Amino acid sequence: RCLPVGIVLILLSRYLPLKSQWLKLIVLSALNIGCFQALLFIAAYRLPGGLAAVIGAIQPLIVLGLSWLMLKKSPPKLSLLAGVSAVMGMVMLMIAPMLEHGLVWDELGVLAAFLGAFSMGLGTYFSRHWHDQSPSIPLIAFTGCQLALGGLMLVPLAWFVDPVLPPLTGLQVAAYAYLAIVGTLLTYLLWFKGVRQLPPAAVSSLGLLSPISAIVLGWVFLDQRIEGWAMVGLVVVIVSILMVQWSQNTHQRQELTQLKAAI
Numbered sequence: 044r045c046l047p048v049g050i051v052l053i054l055l056s057r058y059l060p061l062k063s064q065w066l067k068l069i070v071l072s073a074l075n076i077g078c079f080q081a082l083l084f085i086a087a088y089r090l091p092g093g094l095a096a097v098i099g100a101i102q103p104l105i106v107l108g109l110s111w112l113m114l115k116k117s118p119p120k121l122s123l124l125a126g127v128s129a130v131m132g133m134v135m136l137m138i139a140p141m142l143e144h145g146l147v148w149d150e151l152g153v154l155a156a157f158l159g160a161f162s163m164g165l166g167t168y169f170s171r172h173w174h175d176q177s178p179s180i181p182l183i184a185f186t187g188c189q190l191a192l193g194g195l196m197l198v199p200l201a202w203f204v205d206p207v208l209p210p211l212t213g214l215q216v217a218a219y220a221y222l223a224i225v226g227t228l229l230t231y232l233l234w235f236k237g238v239r240q241l242p243p244a245a246v247s248s249l250g251l252l253s254p255i256s257a258i259v260l261g262w263v264f265l266d267q268r269i270e271g272w273a274m275v276g277l278v279v280v281i282v283s284i285l286m287v288q289w290s291q292n293t294h295q296r297q298e299l300t301q302l303k304a305a306i
Contacts, residue, residue, distance in 0.1 A: 044223040045076055046194025052187025060180060060188060067173045068188045074166030076193020081200060082159030089152030096254040098156035100133040102247040103287055105164030110244065119294045122244055125286035128279055129251055135276025137254065167247050170238045186235045190227065242291040248284050255280060
């Protein structure tokens with residue numbers, strides 16, 4: 044669904060990227076869409092959802108590490124603490140209840156989850172870094188180009204790996220339309236808008252809300268229980284996300300204030 048949605052957004056934007064922007068867009072498309080989506084589904088098929096979520100929780104730490112390596116500036120200590128506590132909270136929330144029934148480790152799935160988290164972390168960081176260098180490209184075109192190019196990268200893999208689709212029912216078509224409009228178009232537009240306006244680590248930490256939302260929905264609609272270490276982990280993850288948001292935005296405001304003072 045990335046390819047058709049990306050093409051629609053490109054047509055709506057009526058913007059053709061400059062020659063100097065294409066290489067960066069191709070790299071971002073591979074990191075944010077092509078590689079990440081392929082690795083995400085490999086991990087999802089081969090790992091329990093909880094284990095995949097715990098590994099994905101390292102994204103904020105990856106982005107903080109990249110900021111330190113690229114900018115030569117130590118990240119806020121509170122952000123590092125919150126990043127580590129988020130991983131620990133996800134372990135308590137997801138892994139602790141699964142240990143009662145036995146946890147199966149799949150090496151390929153674990154590797155895919157780590158590489159997927161690293162790919163998305165790189166993509167989030169460089170999306171903001173390169174946008175600051177060339178802010179002329181509109182958000183719709185920026186999102187559409189990445190979806191279209193990333194979708195093109197996934198076409199050969201889908202062609203050789205996925206079976207031929209059977210005839211689809213009306214309900215299946217409606218489900219696909221929902222995923223295309225809400226799960227792809229709106230989601231990625233909002234995601235890249237956040238990347239442009241917020242610190243990269245703050246944006247990446249919001250990805251932890253995905254498994255949190257699934258657990259809360261299960262608790263509300265399916266009467267699934269959240270108790271013991273799982274409840275402690277839920278609270279730790281939510282507090283960690285808030286800590287990252289506060290520390291990163293405070294740090295950004297301080298940098299802007301120092302920059303204005305220097306000017």
